[in-house]
Amino acid sequence: MSLLNCEQKNLISELIHGLNAAKQLQAQIGADPSWRPSYSSCLTTEMKETLLHQIVSSYEKAILMANGSTRTTTQHNPTTETVATADPLSGKVPESPTSIAGSPGSEDFLDGGSKDYILSSKKRKMLPKWTEQVRICPERGLEGPHDDVFSWRKYGQKDILGAKYPRSYYRCTFRNTQCCCATKQVQRSDGDPTIFEVTYRGTHTCAQRNQPPEKRESKPIATVVNSQNDLLDNLRTNLTVRTTTNGIEGDGFSFPVTPPFYSYESINGDFGNGGGTFCHHVGSSGPSDFTGLISTNTSTGSSPLFDVDFHFDPTAEIDTTFHTFLHDTI
């Protein structure tokens, strides 16, 4: 498989990941009671907000991947933090998560043994990194936040200086078989033992995320109370969606920087300054169709990443909107 095709595959996977989160949210709002009924009993408002965040994260990662796949150079940034703040189109662009993680077929994974470790040691620093604070449900016990939908394999544990609890290291179960180099670190909070800080590195390139959640090994016992993704936050800030109707350019909008990302508001197309909502309420008379160009703000102008035919229904729920995006862009 070529690198490009692999990145396209990952892009689709990312979008599907978001779709699955949207479906879970759909179940929570009662639109689809058949979706994981056992899961709903443990969900709180915070968890629903988390699902919303997963949707926007997948959406943003997909955009970032699409941006990365359009470039032919393999410029590396020295640190993850630099990646998070780089201008996606200025030439100082970060590797897309897919490229950073190393696609199957890239030189990272053609090497084995100690050489792979030596190489990955440097490249690991360039992996996208974000941290979530996960609170375990007391009724499920204190065995740890093994709640996310991916299958992880523990490969180490360390006592951390100044920390009351040891830090556990996990990698994707399919690291070897599917060249998925996603890792996570889990450490229990000193202050509140019911809270685990989970630091993720790299995005999953394995097939896990393509599977419906009920088919994965999943123990939904935790509630994410806060999450941060520096890379995607910056991308969100720099994103603007330009809209046109019948070739006439309309008001653009940006993605909100602070939650609620998806709360629906009737703001009649005012999405300026990043303070609007994702759902574009074109008017009060009903559903409207228009074409959206997703681009990034740069000093040298914007380059469209997608030509997207949106169909926004002002009465629709967010998952419908995201679903529409998936169907219209792939």
Next chain:
DNA sequence: ACGATTTGACCGCA
């Protein structure tokens, strides 16, 4: 037998 976990050792970086 095979996969997952544990744990001491090793390595790179600040």
Next chain:
DNA sequence: TGCGGTCAAATCGT
């Protein structure tokens, strides 16, 4: 040189 991250052999569980 100490700390964090990872390796890999030993051990455990199914």
